[in-house]
Amino acid sequence: MNTKEIEILIEKYFEGLTSIEEERLLKDFFASGDFPEEMKPVAAMFGYFEVEKEVKLSPDFSDEFIRQINEKRKIPFYRHRKFWYYFSGVAASIIFLISFFYENQNSPIKTKYTNEEAQLAYLQTKETLAFVSGKFNAGVKPLHQIEKITENADRISQISKFNQSINKVNNNVEKMQTGVDNIRKLSKFNIIIEQ
Amino acid sequence: MKSVNQKHERSVCQQVTGHCLLVTAHCPLPTANCQLPTSFFKPKYSPHLCNKNFNHSSPHRMTTEEFKNRVLPIKDKLFRLAHRILNDTEESEDVTQEIFYRLWARRNELENYRSIEAFAMVMTKNLCLDKIKSKHHQKAELTEWNAPVDYHSPQKLIELKEDVSNVHRFIQLLPEQQRLIIQMRDVEGLEFEEIAEILEMNLNAVRVNLSRARKAIREQMMKKHDYEYQRD
Known part of the structure; x- marks a missing residue:
């Protein structure tokens, strides 16, 4: 392919009129590296496209994808989702109804106890209650500590009285301070007047 | 009867059938208006003739092995397309994977398509464009791109690296x-016909835009060159 023919092809190329085959010819021409200086821009374009053609995903994309497919195989139930919703609803209702009717057919609840059983029950209950009250007393002991809190509360109230008197002293000191400041200001004023 | 060449609209099919591929429930495309041109489909399954009882799926179910051999090979093409739109490697990988999940979900219907590759590219394009619209996507940031230097190439090509x-x-x-x-x-x-199909443009529009794009690139390149020559 001589330069003239190439130039014609290049013009066709930029008009969007070249075929795939012709574009391949141009590509080969530029790949040889043997082109005039002014064709550099076009050569660069073809070079770029050649590089971009080689861009690929990582080689294990396919295997990775297949692996994920196999892992996530949908459970057969999933296909007939609606069916299973209704089915389970109906089944639940049926089970509920059956157990309801079954319950009514059962033997009546035992209502009478023998005298011995009653006494035994009474004694056991008494024992249990005694046990519980003992535990209760033991549990109450730590609560006696609360009395100490009231003792300490008194002490705290004394401290607060002390605080109050300190605050009064502070206030007086502040008043003194402001008085001193005022005197200073007056003295400055005096100095200015003297000048 | 509408002509076979007319674009098939989703609403039409919904009226006629519950099983057609193009109905909302089955349409794999994420965008609101599914407008797959009829040419996408093999002539046998012209959507205008579909009826409720007609099952469009192929008689056999696609196995994992078949999927691996027939569908997965297009992964690089899809990735490159996604990357051209999104400019982000990681996101493009995610998109590609998502597309394959969807293709896998429709694997038994893929037989109906004239070209699974074209179909997948449409899905990819739409998904990428949706992503750009939905989240506040930074405008195609000009990412750094460095030409890999192949030391076996002729000297002149190595010099071209910057260009x-x-x-x-x-x-x-x-x-x-x-x-x-x-x-x-x-x-x-890809041939112009395929590009026109995927991008839903007519043939001439494809050619005109291709020409404009190529010229624009050349113009920019020459501007840069001129600037550099002036500096010397």
């Missing part, structure tokens, strides 16, 4: 549709 890197930048500056056309023609080598 080649510039081409990348100039393509990113193109309007979206032109970017896509460049990608599909100059990188993927």
Whole structure:
């Protein structure tokens, strides 16, 4: 392919009129590296496209994808989702109804106890209650500590009285301070007047 | 009866059938208006003739092995397309994977398509564009791109390295549709008919936009060259 023919092809190329085959010819021409200086821009374009053609995903994309497919195989139930919703609803209702009717057919609840059983029950209950009250007393002991809190509360109230008197002293000191400041200001004023 | 060449609209099919591929429930495309041109489908399954009882799925179910051999090989093309739109490697990988999940979900219906590759590219394009619209996506940031230097190439090509890197930048500056056309023609080598189908443009519009895009790149390159020559 001589330069003239190439130039014609290049013009066709930029008009969007070249075929795939012709574009391949141009590509080969530029790949040889043997082109005039002014064709550099076009050569660069073809070079770029050649590089971009080689861009690929990582080689294990396919295997990775297949692996994920196999892992996530949908459970057969999933296909007939609606069916299973209704089915389970109906089944639940049926089970509920059956157990309801079954319950009514059962033997009546035992209502009478023998005298011995009653006494035994009474004694056991008494024992249990005694046990519980003992535990209760033991549990109450730590609560006696609360009395100490009231003792300490008194002490705290004394401290607060002390605080109050300190605050009064502070206030007086502040008043003194402001008085001193005022005197200073007056003295400055005096100095200015003297000048 | 509508002509076979007319674009098939979703609403039409919904009236007629519950099983058609193009009905909302089955349509794999994420965008609101599914407008797959009829040419996408093999002639046997013209959507205008579909009826309720007609099952469009192929008689056999696609196995994992078949999927691996017939569908997975297009993964690089899809990735490159996604990357051209999104400019982000990680996101493009995610998109590609998502598309394959969807393809896998429809694997038994893929038989109906004339070209699974074209179909997948449409899905990819739509998903990427949706992503750009939905989240507050930074405008196609001009990412750094450095030409890999192949030391076996002729000297002249090594010198071109900077120019080649510039081409990348100039393509990113193109309007979206032109970017896509460049990608599909100059990188993927698709015929105009396929590009027109995927991008839903007519043939002449594809050619005109391709021409504009190529010229724009050349112009930018020459501007840069002139600037450099002036500096010397």
